[in-house]
Amino acid sequence: MAPRLTLLVLSFAGLAAADITGLQPSTTTFTFSSSFSYNAPNVVEAAARIDLYETRLTARMAGGPYLFDQIFAVPYGDPGVQIGVVDALLALGSPALVTGPSLVSSLTSLQGTDVTSSDSAPVAIGTYINGSPLIGPGSVRIGDFQKPCEGVQILGPTTGVPFGCDPTDGTLFQVLAGQQNFTTNTHTVLQVTRTLTTTNTYVTSEHWEITGYPEASPVPEPSTLAVVAAGLAGIGWWRRRS
Numbered sequence: 001m002a003p004r005l006t007l008l009v010l011s012f013a014g015l016a017a018a019d020i021t022g023l024q025p026s027t028t029t030f031t032f033s034s035s036f037s038y039n040a041p042n043v044v045e046a047a048a049r050i051d052l053y054e055t056r057l058t059a060r061m062a063g064g065p066y067l068f069d070q071i072f073a074v075p076y077g078d079p080g081v082q083i084g085v086v087d088a089l090l091a092l093g094s095p096a097l098v099t100g101p102s103l104v105s106s107l108t109s110l111q112g113t114d115v116t117s118s119d120s121a122p123v124a125i126g127t128y129i130n131g132s133p134l135i136g137p138g139s140v141r142i143g144d145f146q147k148p149c150e151g152v153q154i155l156g157p158t159t160g161v162p163f164g165c166d167p168t169d170g171t172l173f174q175v176l177a178g179q180q181n182f183t184t185n186t187h188t189v190l191q192v193t194r195t196l197t198t199t200n201t202y203v204t205s206e207h208w209e210i211t212g213y214p215e216a217s218p219v220p221e222p223s224t225l226a227v228v229a230a231g232l233a234g235i236g237w238w239r240r241r242s
Contacts, residue, residue: 028180031173035145035162035187037152039125041194048199052111055081057101059088059210067091068210076101076208088210095212104207111201118197122190128152128160131184136175140183143171152187162187 053075059068068091072081085101092098134140150164162185175181 026178026180028182029173029175031140031142031181031183033140033142033145033170033183033185035149035165035169035185036190037149037162037164037187038122039189039191041119041192044193044195046195046197048197050199050201052201052203054203054205056205056207057081057084057088057210058207059091059100059212061092061095061212061214075204076206081208085210092210092212096215097213098210099213100210101208102211104209106204106206108202108204111203114199114201116197116199118195120193120195122192124188125191126152126189128154128158128187128189129184130155130159130161130187131182132161134175134181134183136179136181137177138175138181140173140175140181141165141167141170142173142183145169149187152189160187161185 053073055072055074055076055078057068057070057072058066060066068088070084070087072078072084074080088101089098132140145165147166147169149162149166152160152162154160173181173183
């Protein structure tokens with residue numbers, strides 16, 4: 001009886017030791033994560049205008065061919081065109097009379113329209129915090145998420161759960177069996193202001209001309225009235241002699 005009793009006692013002692021060794025103390029870990037999503041952009045429309053110029057400057061003697069003909073990509077008042085006026089006068093030589101520059105024609109037309117989009121830096125418009133416990137074994141994603149989630153399910157004024165996040169984002173944290181983990185997530189909703197700018201480009205085409213006139217004849221021709229008067233005087237003199 002004594003050997004069997006000793007063996008039985010040793011057996012129970014071994015089982016108790018095995019159970020104590022297999023138990024793990026329950027611990028709680030606290031981790032944090034942050035995520036973000038974008039709200040629909042705030043769209044603002046703007047308008048812009050671009051003016052292009054084709055200023056043609058010509059010079060010629062009255063009725064003759066052009067002695068100067070040049071197009072400038074600036075308006076008439078630009079200094080470059082005014083220098084062109086001086087060159088045009090030199091091309092005419094030394095006429096007795098010069099008129100101009102005179103505006104021959106002017107037309108402004110729409111050349112094209114372009115729409116561009118630009119986004120401002122994102123601005124936080126809402127922050128939501130949510131805590132979720134987990135008892136291991138299992139894993140959670142912690143740290144700062146680098147990719148945007150699809151959105152957040154709002155549970156209260158300051159609480160919400162993000163959804164549609166990349167399952168590989170953040171850092172993987174393992175929760176062991178018998179452990180409890182409590183992860184606090186801070187989710188930020190961002191919004192950008194998108195500016196749609198419509199740019200219209202106009203072209204203004206103008207033609208300015210300088211006209212020179214040659215020197216007038218030094219001996220003026222007699223007028224018609226003077227010729228008639230001389231004829232009547234001759235007839236009267238002939239009658240008196242008759």
